[in-house]
Amino acid sequence: MFKIASARHFYPLAGKLLPWISALTAGLIFYGLYLGLFVAPPDYQQGETVRIMFIHVPSAWMSMFIYASMAIAAATSLIWKIKLTDIFIRCSAAVGASFTLLALLTGSLWGKPMWGTWWVWDARLTSELILLFLYLGYIALVEAIDDERRASRAGAVLLLVGVINLPVIHFSVEWWNTLHQPASVAKSGGPAIHPDILVPLLVMAAAFKFYYVAVVLVKMRAAIIASERHTQWLQGLKG
Amino acid sequence: MTTLTGVQVWKNVLRSDLRLALRQRTDILTPLIFFIIVVSLFPLGVGPESKLLHSMGAGVIWVAALLANLLSLHRVFENDLENGVLEQFLLAPHSLAILVSAKILSHWLTSGLPLVIITPLLSLQMGLTGSEISLMMLTLLIGTPTLSLIGSLGAALTLGLRGGGVLLSLLVLPLYTPVLIFGAGAITAYQNGLSPEGHLSLMGAIAILAVMFIPWVCAHSLRISLD
Numbered sequence: 001m002f003k004i005a006s007a008r009h010f011y012p013l014a015g016k017l018l019p020w021i022s023a024l025t026a027g028l029i030f031y032g033l034y035l036g037l038f039v040a041p042p043d044y045q046q047g048e049t050v051r052i053m054f055i056h057v058p059s060a061w062m063s064m065f066i067y068a069s070m071a072i073a074a075a076t077s078l079i080w081k082i083k084l085t086d087i088f089i090r091c092s093a094a095v096g097a098s099f100t101l102l103a104l105l106t107g108s109l110w111g112k113p114m115w116g117t118w119w120v121w122d123a124r125l126t127s128e129l130i131l132l133f134l135y136l137g138y139i140a141l142v143e144a145i146d147d148e149r150r151a152s153r154a155g156a157v158l159l160l161v162g163v164i165n166l167p168v169i170h171f172s173v174e175w176w177n178t179l180h181q182p183a184s185v186a187k188s189g190g191p192a193i194h195p196d197i198l199v200p201l202l203v204m205a206a207a208f209k210f211y212y213v214a215v216v217l218v219k220m221r222a223a224i225i226a227s228e229r230h231t232q233w234l235q236g237l238k239g
Numbered sequence: 240m241t242t243l244t245g246v247q248v249w250k251n252v253l254r255s256d257l258r259l260a261l262r263q264r265t266d267i268l269t270p271l272i273f274f275i276i277v278v279s280l281f282p283l284g285v286g287p288e289s290k291l292l293h294s295m296g297a298g299v300i301w302v303a304a305l306l307a308n309l310l311s312l313h314r315v316f317e318n319d320l321e322n323g324v325l326e327q328f329l330l331a332p333h334s335l336a337i338l339v340s341a342k343i344l345s346h347w348l349t350s351g352l353p354l355v356i357i358t359p360l361l362s363l364q365m366g367l368t369g370s371e372i373s374l375m376m377l378t379l380l381i382g383t384p385t386l387s388l389i390g391s392l393g394a395a396l397t398l399g400l401r402g403g404g405v406l407l408s409l410l411v412l413p414l415y416t417p418v419l420i421f422g423a424g425a426i427t428a429y430q431n432g433l434s435p436e437g438h439l440s441l442m443g444a445i446a447i448l449a450v451m452f453i454p455w456v457c458a459h460s461l462r463i464s465l466d
Contacts, residue, residue: 137410137413140406140410141396141410144397144400145400149466154460161392161414161456162413165414165417
């Protein structure tokens, strides 16, 4: 188990997994898009715009999932000081920020025909926007610190403070103003969505998750090469 | 050599910090004047219509308070870093969190409290009435300590970095949002005939959590920054 946590063992393993995960990601994305664009019926209220949801909802899920993964990794990194988790966190940040931006943009595209406006200061939108700021703050902090170790540790503290703040932000804006519809997939008594819509949604969610894994693996391998380029094992791989 | 207890050291740090701050009076006055100017700019920007100003006054004052607080954050640790006091703090046998909490308190006394005191004047400018002004002061009194605490954490993380000021605002402002929402929300609720109690309780809860945890996290961040 701990062997994987060293860059030396992780690098070839990631290299071996990468083609499989990439293929799976591509397959799921094409299947999900096919289901979402051609099979799923238009909504009786929302018409064709409902198809934006197949990108929007998984992106929003990913934005939170990645932040949570980063925060958990930050806690483990502060406790056990594993270098690989630091690399993982740093490589995740930009992906998470991109998904957050994607969720905001697709939400805005959906909002124009449905709500009649590109943007409203609603609870969900506002907390998602603040989440984007948290991501950007993290990236800015880590980029500003030259010393790698200090950058990772300071970033980890910021992430953890952010994750404590996240529910507070969420509920503060929730009570402040709300227009966004409540959750309809994960609720007690089963999802309130027809399978024709639900299945492509879940396929896309899985696709996004594997996409994240694939991108992070590529970025982590690049980061490992950058930081360990002088070590013998890496020179040995070059052959 | 006599060893000082934690409380004595805490008092000493607070006293010396306050004395230093009072000797550098411009450091206290500049954010305060900034606060006044920002609030005064809004009627110029959105027009002097009294109904509009009355409804947005609380929010404007709160946002200006956030920004003014941000301007004073560099004071918390910067001088101590330059003259080596911070390293002495790290070496001291006392808990770093306690020393840090004294510094944060002194920061609030010289940055947050003046804002609270000047607020009635600005509230009058924005057309708030008697009971609204006292509520405005109350929200700032509960909220600004939290701002000082969160801000000090940001200051500790960005200590000695190039472009630290802008970076600090990027880190800290998103974390300030709950205080802003509840602070301004309390007054808006009151203006709409609702009880501001819920908002005030939540602000109090956030303040208590911040007082309990942030000095400790801040101390840890200082250790990281000075490592």
